[in-house]
Amino acid sequence: MSTLCxxxxxxxxxxxxxxxxYSTLSALFLLPISISAMLxxxxxxxxxxxxxxxxxxxxxxxxxxNSQLLTTLIYFLSTLLFGLCANPSIxxxxxxxxxxxxxxxxxxxxxxxxxxFPLLAxxxxxxxxxxxxxxxxxxxxxxxxxxxxxxxxxxxxxxxFFVIAVIIMMGLIYLQVEWCLSTAVVVLESKWGFAPxxxxxxxxxGTRKVALSMSLLSMTVGGLLSMWYLNVAANRGGxxxxxxxxxxxxxxxxxxxxxxxxxxxxxxxxxxxxxxHGETAVVIDEETGVKYVALxxx
Numbered sequence: 001m002s003t004l005c006x007x008x009x010x011x012x013x014x015x016x017x018x019x020x021x022y023s024t025l026s027a028l029f030l031l032p033i034s035i036s037a038m039l040x041x042x043x044x045x046x047x048x049x050x051x052x053x054x055x056x057x058x059x060x061x062x063x064x065x066n067s068q069l070l071t072t073l074i075y076f077l078s079t080l081l082f083g084l085c086a087n088p089s090i091x092x093x094x095x096x097x098x099x100x101x102x103x104x105x106x107x108x109x110x111x112x113x114x115x116x117f118p119l120l121a122x123x124x125x126x127x128x129x130x131x132x133x134x135x136x137x138x139x140x141x142x143x144x145x146x147x148x149x150x151x152x153x154x155x156x157x158x159x160x161f162f163v164i165a166v167i168i169m170m171g172l173i174y175l176q177v178e179w180c181l182s183t184a185v186v187v188l189e190s191k192w193g194f195a196p197x198x199x200x201x202x203x204x205x206g207t208r209k210v211a212l213s214m215s216l217l218s219m220t221v222g223g224l225l226s227m228w229y230l231n232v233a234a235n236r237g238g239x240x241x242x243x244x245x246x247x248x249x250x251x252x253x254x255x256x257x258x259x260x261x262x263x264x265x266x267x268x269x270x271x272x273x274x275x276x277h278g279e280t281a282v283v284i285d286e287e288t289g290v291k292y293v294a295l296x297x298x
Contacts, residue, residue, distance in 0.1 A: 003207065003210050003272065004210050004213050004214065006272075007210065007214070007265055007268050007269055007272060008265060010098075010268050011261060011264045011265040011268050012261075014094060014097045014098060014264060014268070015260070015261070015264055017097065018093070018097055018103050021093055021097075021103050021104075021105065021108070022090070022093070022260060022264075024105060025086065025089050025090055025093065025105075025108065025260075026256055026257075026259075026260050028085070028086075028089075029082045029083075029085045029086035029089065029090075030082070030086050030256045030259045030260055031252070031256050032078065032082045033078070033079050033082045033083060033086070033255075033256075033259065034251075034252040034253075034255040034256045034259070035252055036074075036075050036078045036079055036082075037075075037079070037255060038229070038248055038251055038252050038255075039075075040071065040072070040075040041226075041229060041230060041233050042233055042248075043071050044068070044071070084112075084116050084119050084120055084123075085112050085116070086259070086263065087115075087119060087183050087187065087263060088111040088112050088114070088115035088116070088119065088186075088187045089108040089109060089111055089112055090108075090260065090263045090264060090267070091111075091183060091184050091187040091188065091263065091266075091267045092107065092108050092111040092187060092188075093108045094263075094264045094267035094268065095184075095188055095267055095271070098267070098268065098271055111187060114190075115186055115187045117192075118186050118190070118191070118192030119183065119186050119187070119192075121192050121193060122182060122183075122186055122192050122193060122196050122197070125193055125194060125197075126179065126182070126197065129175075130172065130175065133168075133171065133172070133175075134168065137164070137168050141161070141164055173212070173215070176215055177204065177208055177211045177212050177215060178197075178200065178201045178204060179196075179197050179200050179201070180200060180204065180211050180214075180215060180266060180269070181196075181199070181200035181203050181204060181211075181266070181269065181270045181273060182196040182197050182199070182200040183196075183266065184266060184267050184270035185199045185200055185203075185270070188270070202277075203270065203273040203274060203277060204273060205277075206273075206276055206277075207269070207272065207273050207276060210269065211269060214262075214265060214266070214269065218258070218262045221258055222255070222258060225251065225254055225255055225258065228251070229247075229251045232244070232247045232248075232251070
């Protein structure tokens with residue numbers, strides 16, 4: 001727990017030491033993600049609930065031809081694009097700030113050009129693995145159900161499926177902990193594909209409890225914020241326009257800050273994990289741009 005407190009404390013000190021840099025990066029990349037999440041939740045509500053508010057708040061009407069699929073696609077693509085820009089720039093900035101190197105906007109933005117496609121490829125492979133695990137679990141559940149219930153005549157109640165769902169969720173959380181440092185590995189060690197996943201699994205050894213605590217903390221706070229805003233969006237008919245706008249702004253600000261803190265903390269955890277394995281970081285002249293970051297390989 002002391003290590004967790006140290007990481008969170010160091011994260012806070014880094015952010016407060018470079019408020020202008022992190023504010024700029026948050027406004028460029030994290031704020032659009034939060035706004036997209038806010039609008040997606042808003043538009044996902046039944047048209048009868050939000051049509052009046054759209055007309056009164058934004059003085060526009062909602063065409064009947066608006067497709068939920070199109071809204072979801074736009075939300076997914078915007079979140080993916082800005083996320084792939086936010087992660088390398090914030091990771092790069094945090095790594096430089098941790099070692100008291102100059103923190104500048106241009107090198108941080110340059111890191112996006114180098115890490116964008118490696119991050120995209122790694123994310124794609126990760127989602128394939130997760131999808132195969134979920135698909136395989138579903139197939140096993142169907143086979144077990146067919147074998148036990150139809151062939152052998154056993155009775156299975158809903159609790160069995162709940163237990164299986166919990167087991168699958170625990171497996172996904174385990175993978176989240178094992179791969180939590182993969183983004184930092186892609187950005188700071190120039191790896192991609194399955195290599196960052198293996199590297200992350202190696203680095204996180206000995207600090208899995210800390211990584212799990214950080215993941216659960218982030219998911220819990222994010223989940224509470226989402227539940228609160230879902231409730232706000234669903235019951236906005238009883239609130240004034242001004243108060244509803246305030247709640248929307250509060251949600252956007254809090255989710256932006258949470259995303260920033262989580263990304264910075266993840267990079268700090270990466271540095272702590274390297275230190276726990278006896279690895280050191282070598283920082284070369286920053287005039288070479290993004291490539292001045294060179295970490296020891298194993």
